[in-house]
Amino acid sequence: MAWFEKSTDDAVRPEQRRVRTEGLWIKCDSCRATIWKKDLEANQMVCPKCGFHFKVDALTRLKFLLDDENWETFDTNLRTTDVLGFVDKKTYQERLEKAELTTGLKDALISAVGNLNGRPVVVCVMEYRFIGGSMGAVVGEKITRAIERAYERKLPMIIVSASGGARMMEGAVSLMQMAKISSALVKLVQARIPYLSLMTDPTTGGVTASYAMLGDLNLAEPGALIGFAGPRVIEQTIRQKLPKGFQRAEFLVEHGMIDAVVPRTEMKGFIAHALDFFCGPTQ
Numbered sequence: 001m002a003w004f005e006k007s008t009d010d011a012v013r014p015e016q017r018r019v020r021t022e023g024l025w026i027k028c029d030s031c032r033a034t035i036w037k038k039d040l041e042a043n044q045m046v047c048p049k050c051g052f053h054f055k056v057d058a059l060t061r062l063k064f065l066l067d068d069e070n071w072e073t074f075d076t077n078l079r080t081t082d083v084l085g086f087v088d089k090k091t092y093q094e095r096l097e098k099a100e101l102t103t104g105l106k107d108a109l110i111s112a113v114g115n116l117n118g119r120p121v122v123v124c125v126m127e128y129r130f131i132g133g134s135m136g137a138v139v140g141e142k143i144t145r146a147i148e149r150a151y152e153r154k155l156p157m158i159i160v161s162a163s164g165g166a167r168m169m170e171g172a173v174s175l176m177q178m179a180k181i182s183s184a185l186v187k188l189v190q191a192r193i194p195y196l197s198l199m200t201d202p203t204t205g206g207v208t209a210s211y212a213m214l215g216d217l218n219l220a221e222p223g224a225l226i227g228f229a230g231p232r233v234i235e236q237t238i239r240q241k242l243p244k245g246f247q248r249a250e251f252l253v254e255h256g257m258i259d260a261v262v263p264r265t266e267m268k269g270f271i272a273h274a275l276d277f278f279c280g281p282t283q
């Protein structure tokens, strides 16, 4: 008989221990500091130690930008059709279903009308978790409709991008959205209604090549990757080594590609101030 018996009933298995603490602490991807999740959330998901901007989903982004949760979302039920019957490792249909399950959205964008520091605005926010925030027919249609709404109601337009670019699975149809949205934006120019583009990490491909760069103000979050083609493709084409920080927000503002890099915690105030400048103060 053993002198000591170890009771296995109360023993906490490592996986259980992990479950209990999961989500309370988060490790910063940049400075590796361990941050209390509550602190991180209170700081709009920006690392309090080093200022690294964590990715946030579209809904959280809306909460950061709009005054309260009384905003009205629209075109929420638009769904894409699989026009090409596209299949890679999985079928496009499977990818759509999985993305819908993860995000609760029907496609990679939320459109809303709400108040930003008391001023009504139309906002479109891209959802990166939905097939890499890729732009297909639905994203294109929703943005175009949102722009038309801004035009009809004479409201400022804001688009927050987080995207890998056009949606491969929709081929030329996704590329057409670039032209469609760009021509809708011309209406706002003619009506002298401001359009602000906010680029977050990452904003690339066809999204950068169309509406993300067409703002009256093109803003970006610190450290955001913004570009058209990836650095490897560019290096192979021009046969040169690219400079450090190439395609990051700070590099682009230095080279005149975008207008300002604004920390997330100051973004709402910055946009409100810019809209005061464009439209005059709110009543």
Ligand SMILES: [Zn+2]
Pocket: 028, 029, 030, 031, 032, 033, 047, 048, 049, 050, 051, 052
């Ligand atoms: Zn950090």
